[in-house]
Amino acid sequence: MASAPAPKHFLELRDFSREELDHLFARTRWIKDRFKRYETYQPLRDRTLAMVFEKASTRTRVSFEAGVNQLGGIAINLNRHDTQLSRGEPIEDVARVISRMVDVVMIRTFEQSVLERFAAHSRVPVINGLTNQFHPCQILADVYTYVEHRGSIAGRTVAWVGDGNNVCATWLQAAEILDFRVHVATPKGYEVDARAAGLKDASRLAVFADPMDACRGADLVTTDVWTSMGFEAESEERMRAFAGFEVDAAMMAQAKPDALFMHCLPAHRGEEVAAEVIDGPQSVVWDEAENRLHAQKALLEYLVCGRVDP
Ligand code: CP
Ligand code: NVA
Numbered sequence: 668m669a670s671a672p673a674p675k676h677f678l679e680l681r682d683f684s685r686e687e688l689d690h691l692f693a694r695t696r697w698i699k700d701r702f703k704r705y706e707t708y709q710p711l712r713d714r715t716l717a718m719v720f721e722k723a724s725t726r727t728r729v730s731f732e733a734g735v736n737q738l739g740g741i742a743i744n745l746n747r748h749d750t751q752l753s754r755g756e757p758i759e760d761v762a763r764v765i766s767r768m769v770d771v772v773m774i775r776t777f778e779q780s781v782l783e784r785f786a787a788h789s790r791v792p793v794i795n796g797l798t799n800q801f802h803p804c805q806i807l808a809d810v811y812t813y814v815e816h817r818g819s820i821a822g823r824t825v826a827w828v829g830d831g832n833n834v835c836a837t838w839l840q841a842a843e844i845l846d847f848r849v850h851v852a853t854p855k856g857y858e859v860d861a862r863a864a865g866l867k868d869a870s871r872l873a874v875f876a877d878p879m880d881a882c883r884g885a886d887l888v889t890t891d892v893w894t895s896m897g898f899e900a901e902s903e904e905r906m907r908a909f910a911g912f913e914v915d916a917a918m919m920a921q922a923k924p925d926a927l928f929m930h931c932l933p934a935h936r937g938e939e940v941a942a943e944v945i946d947g948p949q950s951v952v953w954d955e956a957e958n959r960l961h962a963q964k965a966l967l968e969y970l971v972c973g974r975v976d977p
Contacts, residue, residue, distance in 0.1 A: 675970060676786045676793045678779070680803040680840040681865055688810075688844060690974060694965035695811050695958070697977055702737065702961065709739025710972050715769040716740060718796070719761075721747045721776040722896045726932060727796045727804065730959040731773050738964055743769065762788035771971050777897055792970035794963075799833055799897055800863070805931045806837040807966065808958040810845065812951055813887055815958070816927060826850045826885035826922065828878040829912050829939050830905075831859030834891045834931050839864045842871035849873070852881035854908045878912055882921040889929040890914045890939045906938070915941040919949060927951050 676682060683691070701708050716735040720728065732742040747753050752761060758781055765772060766789040774782055775796035786793040795803050813820050824847065827835050831853045839859060842849045843866055851859055852875040861869045875881040882888055893909040894902045919928065928940075928950045936942040945952060968975055 671790065674790065674792045676789075677803060677966060677970065678782055678786055678793065678795045679801050679865065680806055680837050681844060682803075683844075685844050685846075687969075688807075691807060691962065691965045691969060692811050692814060694968060694975065695807075695962045696815075698964045698968070699958075699961040702964075708737075710968055710975065711735060711738035711740035711770075714738075714740040714771070714971055716742045716967065717745060717765050717769040717772045718742055719745045719747070719750075719752075719765075719772065719774045719776070720796075721752075721774075722797065724775055724796070726956055726959050727773075727775060730963055731796070734960050734964040735967060738967060740770070740967075758784050759788045761785070762793075763790075766790040771967060794966065794970070797833065797896075799895070801837045801840075802833045802931065803837055803840075804959065804963055804966070805834055806841050808962040809838075809889070809929055809931070809955055810841055811962050812929065812955045812958045813927065815954070816951060817886065817925075820886075821846045823886040824848045824850060824884060825887045825889060826852070826878075826882045827859075827889055828852050828881060828914050828918065829890040829909065830857050830893055830895065832891060832895050835859045836864035838889070839866055839872060843867060847871065850875060850881040850885060852876065852878035852912070854912060857905075857908065878914075878918055879921050882914075882918045885922040885926055887927045887929060888914060888919060888922050891931055892933070892935060893939055909939070913937070913939060913941055914944050916943050916947070919944055919947075929955050932956055 735742045762785040771792045773794040773796045777799050779798045779800040838849050848871050850873050893905045928944055930952050
């Protein structure tokens with residue numbers, strides 16, 4: 668018997684082409700509009716999403732669970748400590764078993780290699796719900812949010828201030844696929860690694876020592892926590908290293924007058940962002956968080972049902 672074709676996964680943003688991302692953004696808008704009109708859309712009836720969380724979550728958990736329910740399916744939530752993973756069951760075996768029982772899997776874990784090992788043994792699509800290296804669902808929602816407020820992101824400039832982390836690396840992938848620039852300002856020792864981020868070249872990336880320079884002329888300013896999940900032991904050292912990297916009104920004033928501010932959340936006011944910015948008029952963080960729901964519904968539709976054209 669011929670073996671089934673390998674499923675399509677979403678492990679990194681660059682797993683999808685520009686054409687596929689544009690399709691997802693169009694479907695996000697369509698799904699969101701229907702949802703806002705209280706019109707039922709249930710292409711995932713009788714389908715099941717398994718969610719595996721090895722790290723904490725608010726937005727990812729709620730948006731995937733609510734999203735799959737709204738699409739007519741159900742979600743099963745698996746925290747590491749409730750499963751045999753915590754007693755050493757190999758991730759490959761977990762993948763083989765879970766993927767015989769459900770239609771799609773979302774995993775939040777530490778190393779990207781764990782996600783890749785799961786995907787290599789899965790019969791169904793696997794979604795990256797955040798790893799130490801990437802957070803592609805976040806950037807799907809972020810780019811969609813930019814487009815919703817300002818139109819195409821092509822040719823624009825995104826300023827990233829703070830840690831050169833998983834979210835920053837995913838912005839770099841987005842810049843290469845969707846053709847925009849990213850200005851990155853990090854303290855020494857916390858730079859983003861363009862090669863590890865999988866970039867073909869560094870032509871979309873400009874690195875600045877001073878965050879004020881990174882923000883100059885930007886269309887979007889964005890940041891994230893100074894200490895990501897899994898790096899808590901470095902927290903005090905990071906607090907010292909990141910002094911001067913708080914996005915405040917003076918930094919926003921360097922950007923274009925109509926620049927937006929985004930943060931994937933959770934945020935720490937008075938650390939990576941000043942309250943005057945995150946709670947100010949340029950901030951779109953609540954739209955950004957809401958759009959996780961709509962963008963991931965489009966992603967689930969695409970991975971489970973294939974391309975649906977209205
Ligand atoms: N932005 C984000 O992924 O939030 P959670 O950690 O709450 O899921
Ligand atoms: N960079 C953060 C994002 C949280 C959504 C982390 O990995 O903890």
